[in-house]
Amino acid sequence: MIVRSTSSWLRLLFVWHGSVLPRIMPRLLLVFFISIAAAAVRGWWLSEHADSALSIPAFTLMGVSLAIFLGFRNSVSYERFWEARKLWGSLLIVNRSLARQALSLAPDNADARRLIDGCCAFAYALKAQLRGDDADAHLRRLLPEEILDKALAGRFKPALILAWLGQLTARMRRDGALSDMQWHALDRNLNSLSEVLGGCERIASTPIPFTYRVLLNRTVTVYSLLLPAGLVTSIGWLTPAIAVFIAYTYLALEVIGEELEEPFGKEGNDLPLSALCHGIEASLREMQGEDVAAPAPEQQGIYLY
Numbered sequence: 001m002i003v004r005s006t007s008s009w010l011r012l013l014f015v016w017h018g019s020v021l022p023r024i025m026p027r028l029l030l031v032f033f034i035s036i037a038a039a040a041v042r043g044w045w046l047s048e049h050a051d052s053a054l055s056i057p058a059f060t061l062m063g064v065s066l067a068i069f070l071g072f073r074n075s076v077s078y079e080r081f082w083e084a085r086k087l088w089g090s091l092l093i094v095n096r097s098l099a100r101q102a103l104s105l106a107p108d109n110a111d112a113r114r115l116i117d118g119c120c121a122f123a124y125a126l127k128a129q130l131r132g133d134d135a136d137a138h139l140r141r142l143l144p145e146e147i148l149d150k151a152l153a154g155r156f157k158p159a160l161i162l163a164w165l166g167q168l169t170a171r172m173r174r175d176g177a178l179s180d181m182q183w184h185a186l187d188r189n190l191n192s193l194s195e196v197l198g199g200c201e202r203i204a205s206t207p208i209p210f211t212y213r214v215l216l217n218r219t220v221t222v223y224s225l226l227l228p229a230g231l232v233t234s235i236g237w238l239t240p241a242i243a244v245f246i247a248y249t250y251l252a253l254e255v256i257g258e259e260l261e262e263p264f265g266k267e268g269n270d271l272p273l274s275a276l277c278h279g280i281e282a283s284l285r286e287m288q289g290e291d292v293a294a295p296a297p298e299q300q301g302i303y304l305y
Contacts, residue, residue: 105177129156
């Protein structure tokens with residue numbers, strides 16, 4: 001995720017790092033050179049092929065339709081991003097609730113501490129599954145031997161940890177550390193963790209249909225490349241500047257939609273899952289009166305992962 005202090009409108013005009021401009025620069029340069037060529041042959045084309053010259057009204061109609069489609073795509077992409085952020089916000093809330101219950105209901109029980117460690121391990125394992133990262137170091141630090149080997153070898157590590165947490169609370173109930181009502185309260189929060197896991201897996205495994213992405217990419221690219229031919233008949237040598245600016249708007253909207261579509265990645269506008277995991281563990285350790293063993297993730301330039 002991009003982390004910046006509030007900048008003035010003038011500085012924002014010249015921001016390079018953290019913008020989508022580097023990704024679309026090759027296509028903008030292509031539009032610029034096509035605009036130069038169109039302006040150079042404008043006189044010859046109007047004299048020899050005046051009947052086939054393009055004009056601004058046709059591109060205005062096309063631009064309005066394209067803006068509607070891009071707006072719809074970006075809304076869908078942001079909805080996926082915002083749902084992912086709400087799921088990780090719920091993860092923090094549920095983990096805090098589980099830690100509070102464990103500390104208040106069984107403060108001196110060793111399994112209560114294992115429960116809190118398991119909540120932290122669940123967050124790290126979920127982050128690793130969504131990003132394809134390696135969370136083995138965190139799991140070795142947080143999980144006991146009874147579940148560690150199984151979790152390390154498993155494909156769906158968060159689900160395995162969640163199943164173990166259920167067994168752990170059931171054991172606390174059998175040992176008399178929890179009453180039936182208290183166990184049900186903990187189990188409801190474990191069910192909430194399962195809903196968070198399922199929601200994140202649904203977002204990660206169900207992208208926006210590929211054919212829809214191909215359609216928008218082709219339409220935006222062709223529109224941007226043809227735009228100089230429509231503008232040059234009216235504005236002449238101003239075409240390179242105006243065509244590049246309009247193309248920048250459409251191409252940038254397309255790329256932003258692509259970034260927001262996958263909120264669990266490592267691009268500039270994705271969620272900082274490593275920082276969120278560390279925040280969850282820091283919150284639970286503070287409730288225990290302890291410090292976090294793992295160092296906080298370092299901010300790399302303007303990016304926080």
